Amino acid sequence: MFRPLLKYDYDFMAARRVGRFGFKDSEISKLGGKLKAFNKKHKADKNNPDLSFCRLPYDRDSVKQISKLARRLRRKFKNLVVVGIGGSDLGAKAIYQALAGDFANLKSNRGKNLKVYFTGDTVDPEPMADLLKILNLKETVFYIVSKSGETIEPLSVFLYLRQKVIKKVGYKKHSDHFIITTNFEKGALFEITEKEEYLIAEHYAGGGRFSVLSVNGLLPAACAGFEISDLLAGARAMAKNAKRNNQWKNLPFFFASLQYLAYKKRKQSISVLMPYAYYLRNFAFWFRQLWGESLANEFNLKNKKVNLGLTPIAALGPTDQHSQIQLYNEGPHDKIITFIKVGSFLNNFKVPKYKDSAAIYLAGHKFKEILNIEQRATAVSLMKNKRPNGTIILPELNEYYLGQLFYFFEMAALYLGELLEIDVFNQPGVEQSKKYMYGLLGKEGYEKDKKEINNF
Known part of the structure; x- marks a missing residue:
């Protein structure tokens, strides 16, 4: 049975929509020259434990x-x-x-x-x-x-x-x-x-x-x-897409390219993931760790001190329309927002009519329709304020598309690390606090760390 890939709507990430805060086609084409080399490198390095x-x-x-x-x-x-x-x-x-x-x-x-x-x-x-x-x-x-x-x-x-x-x-x-x-x-x-x-x-x-x-x-x-088995089948479908050497067709690379251009060209260092599916809340937290630990390094691959990193934000629609959208619309131009939208839900409810009420306009609308309207309204309002945003569209939320989604972001992180010229598998920044904890808890071999932290 044929099952399509998830889709990525990037229209509101483009300069034609958000002006100088968005990407130009020529920028993607330029980055595309690196894709074939990246894929060749990953294939040659297939036995690397980090790429397992x-x-x-x-x-x-x-x-x-x-x-x-x-x-x-x-x-x-x-x-x-x-x-x-x-x-x-x-x-x-x-x-x-x-x-x-x-x-x-x-x-x-x-x-x-x-x-x-x-x-x-x-x-x-x-x-x-x-x-x-x-x-x-x-x-x-x-x-x-x-x-x-x-x-x-x-x-x-x-x-x-x-x-x-x-x-x-x-x-x-x-x-x-x-x-x-x-x-x-x-x-x-x-x-x-x-x-x-x-x-x-x-x-x-x-x-x-x-x-x-x-x-x-x-x-x-x-x-x-x-x-x-369906989780892995979905991941395989995305893995097949990630082998493509066309920068417009390879979805993880294209997504990574937009993140890279936003960070390096326009100083948009905050990446917001905002699913409009309540049960993808924990997925956003998973993304937060993937982005936060993989895409922040003191040194690049040439051992040059760069202190670069993208700050991930786990948000939730429509909940955070009422807590964060004011910041996203009128705050600093330092963010890019990615929505996740689900095409089909297992359940759907209709708002009943309540006569002679100001709420009459809601009558007959289904919950899914309202949810999609909220996402669309948020995306358009951000675009009108020159805030770049894109939308990942899942046909439905099941094992197959969840597998696609996980692998999409894993490969996007890998490609983004390549573009930034950093090691996405290295995280030395978490080690010192561990050493202090071991020292304070009395673990053998960490006496020096205990002495050091007790000086503060």
Whole structure:
């Protein structure tokens, strides 16, 4: 069955619409000369672990293994709790919310599919206490994800949950309640996993923020009953598009080119993602990490100090029409906005008529129609104020188009890094704060960092 690609409407990004704040066709054509070289480089470097995310859409063997494991877990448990932070859980959260919504865990008719919960992204004790109040630990399996195996938040939460499960089911049975994804070489989590003989699924070779289509995102999705093969099929469709050497037809490259021109030519350093689909809220947070950690570097590939970076904003339409649009319309000309619009929803409701009321104009309009009108009105008002904005259009919100969307942004980040001449897989800026935390918590080898931070 033929399924089209998502679309990107860039009309309001163009100079013919927003004047000097928009792109010119000649600028795209000039950048297009680099596309073939980029694609050739990526193909030649295909065994680079950092680029292993490009191989994930084709990993059908993993789909079979993950599906088999998920079926086993669904027979034995009722709940899955993902314990992770950042790239270890943002993708899985985005998938679950997009496909299950916000209230799936309140339904009693989940069938054999597991209810999926998320923790480990904070050591604030209150959310943990609330989660434990609603979980039956005997019916719960915990999926611990940390590539390094040393990340403080999920490691702390894991150790606490392990103790709670042991008290509930006993030491001999507790290992059945834990599945670990980490590296196979080092780290506290790996050491504990080997000692306790927990089931381990190796973290894929690349970084966490590019891991959504690996076991990190696919196992929770499969446990929830989603078609993970469709997620990868959608990603493959976008991967095929990303192999094109035409700058106007390669959607991720074209999107990256507009972001690059906005940043380098017009000093538009803030990139706003604003879905007009309520259940894509967590997708916007996933995007925020991808953009924020991948596209900010002190040094470029020539080791020249550049301190460049695009600041990502996760917004939501129409909610943030009432909190941010004033800023976007009349504030500094330092932003580009990307909307996400969904063509078809599973449900649609009609506003009923209330006679003799000022609200009579709403009568008969369907919710989807109103949502689309709000998005269109916002886009046009921004354009009229010379604020560049584009719209990604998904035919519908399902596994296939979600897979396309994830891969679209991953490849766009890769292309944008190439254009900016930075390493999108390097993030040294997060390391120093970790060293200070290790020192203050008493980890061996970080005494110097403890002494340094205590001087402030």
